[in-house]
Amino acid sequence: MPSLKDLKIRIDSVKSTQKITKAMKMVAAAKLRRAQEAAESARPYAERMDQVLASLGGSMVGQVGAPKLLAGTGADETHLLVVATSERGLCGGFNTNIIKAANRKIRRLLADGKTVKILCVGRKGYQALRREHQSRIVDSIDMSGVKTLGYGDASGIAERLLDMFEAEEFDVCTVFYAKFKSALEQIVTEQQLIPAAIEEEDASASADLGGAVYDYEPDESEILEDLLPRNVGVQIFRALLENAASEQGARMSAMDNATRNAGDMIEKLTLTYNRTRQAVITSELIEIISGAEAL
Amino acid sequence: MADIVNFELVSPERLLMSAEAEMVVVPGVEGDIGVLPGHAPLVTTIRPGIVEVHNDGADLVKLFVRGGFAEITGTTLTVLAEEAMALSEIDRAAIEQELQNCNEDIQDAKDAATRAKAEDARDRAQEVLQALDDAAA
Numbered sequence: 001m002p003s004l005k006d007l008k009i010r011i012d013s014v015k016s017t018q019k020i021t022k023a024m025k026m027v028a029a030a031k032l033r034r035a036q037e038a039a040e041s042a043r044p045y046a047e048r049m050d051q052v053l054a055s056l057g058g059s060m061v062g063q064v065g066a067p068k069l070l071a072g073t074g075a076d077e078t079h080l081l082v083v084a085t086s087e088r089g090l091c092g093g094f095n096t097n098i099i100k101a102a103n104r105k106i107r108r109l110l111a112d113g114k115t116v117k118i119l120c121v122g123r124k125g126y127q128a129l130r131r132e133h134q135s136r137i138v139d140s141i142d143m144s145g146v147k148t149l150g151y152g153d154a155s156g157i158a159e160r161l162l163d164m165f166e167a168e169e170f171d172v173c174t175v176f177y178a179k180f181k182s183a184l185e186q187i188v189t190e191q192q193l194i195p196a197a198i199e200e201e202d203a204s205a206s207a208d209l210g211g212a213v214y215d216y217e218p219d220e221s222e223i224l225e226d227l228l229p230r231n232v233g234v235q236i237f238r239a240l241l242e243n244a245a246s247e248q249g250a251r252m253s254a255m256d257n258a259t260r261n262a263g264d265m266i267e268k269l270t271l272t273y274n275r276t277r278q279a280v281i282t283s284e285l286i287e288i289i290s291g292a293e294a295l
Numbered sequence: 296m297a298d299i300v301n302f303e304l305v306s307p308e309r310l311l312m313s314a315e316a317e318m319v320v321v322p323g324v325e326g327d328i329g330v331l332p333g334h335a336p337l338v339t340t341i342r343p344g345i346v347e348v349h350n351d352g353a354d355l356v357k358l359f360v361r362g363g364f365a366e367i368t369g370t371t372l373t374v375l376a377e378e379a380m381a382l383s384e385i386d387r388a389a390i391e392q393e394l395q396n397c398n399e400d401i402q403d404a405k406d407a408a409t410r411a412k413a414e415d416a417r418d419r420a421q422e423v424l425q426a427l428d429d430a431a432a
Binding site (some may be wrong): 038041042044045046048049052056082088098128150155196213214215216217222224226227230234 | 303304305306307308310323324325328335336337338339362363364373374375377423
């Protein structure tokens with residue numbers, strides 16, 4: 001049976017923990033709103049890019065002389081995985097889920113006899129992956145200095161990838177990140193960046209043209225060659241923004257849970273504290289009464 | 296026929312401008328394109344330069360854009376630029392200062408990577424100045 005003093009100390013410590021988690025939850029909520037806005041305002045660009053690429057790429061797929069970024073190198077031997085995680089922990093299963101998905105993919109690729117290279121974006125992913133895959137990690141990009149995520153951050157990574165692709169260091173590039181659905185739900189997504197995964201052109205995209213066909217200036221293949229590298233940057237930017245929103249969402253719900261758990265704990269401890277206090281009083285009374293009776 | 300063009304300028308970070316205009320001049324790679332209502336559908340990549348938004352009764356709006364493409368349908372024009380800023384917000388002296396800094400950086404650069412980076416920055420500053428000169432001419 002813990003003493004009254006021990007209980008008091010525990011209650012106080014849980015209370016201060018609760019204060020911290022509550023503050024973190026509130027900070028995450030504010031950051032989440034900002035991250036969500038950023039993700040939403042980046043959407044128009046990415047959507048347009050998709051549309052134009054879809055209408056351009058659809059006609060180029062399978063043709064001889066299609067750009068490598070679209071058609072691939074023809075091989076499927078070396079895979080580069082870009083694993084985007086957060087810089088900080090205490091955000092529930094956010095990082096673990098992404099890393100788990102990446103690990104699954106790595107194991108599958110290795111079982112198929114492929115070569116795997118890893119590029120980590122964010123400290124947490126690097127820390128978790130280096131234990132098992134130290135030799136496969138090409139580099140880790142530290143984002144801790146980045147306060148607000150700008151397009152420049154993403155295009156830097158994209159340039160890096162394109163250089164590596166030019167140097168034929170990999171054949172296929174896939175990025176892992178968590179898509180933001182709500183504060184409670186983030187979906188781990190793996191997206192193939194290179195060669196570009198282009199969806200079939202849907203009817204709605206060309207409907208507003210009344211069936212008219214675009215002219216291209218310069219010609220289609222040149223535009224495509226200009227757009228595909230840009231697309232890599234845009235996709236990475238989108239992934240990073242989604243990731244940032246997901247991280248804050250995950251942290252918010254994790255800290256909400258922690259605050260609630262701390263509340264339950266305080267309640268339980270307070271109950272025990274009161275009971276113990278009552279027990280002490282009772283036993284003191286009994287001592288006094290039985291002492292008086294003995295006289 | 297509609298007599299306005301719905302003009303949208305989008306950067307990767309956000310939608311920068313959405314306006315109606317009578318004519319928009321876009322710096323295409325193969326030359327400037329004046330987009331009037333009813334323009335034939337066209338997709339073009341753009342070179343660093345000035346987008347002009349003409350609107351009767353309103354001031355001429357000039358914007359510097361770099362890197363991206365423009366998509367034209369009959370009634371809408373969407374410019375996707377990696378970088379865009381209003382010409383009125385560009386401080387010429389600041390850019391010139393930057394250009395000078397870049398030149399110094401190139402001189403001081405100790406390895407190829409820093410030099411390439413500085414040269415990149417210099418080219419960017421030069422492009423902006425070039426565009427400013429063109430706009431003034």
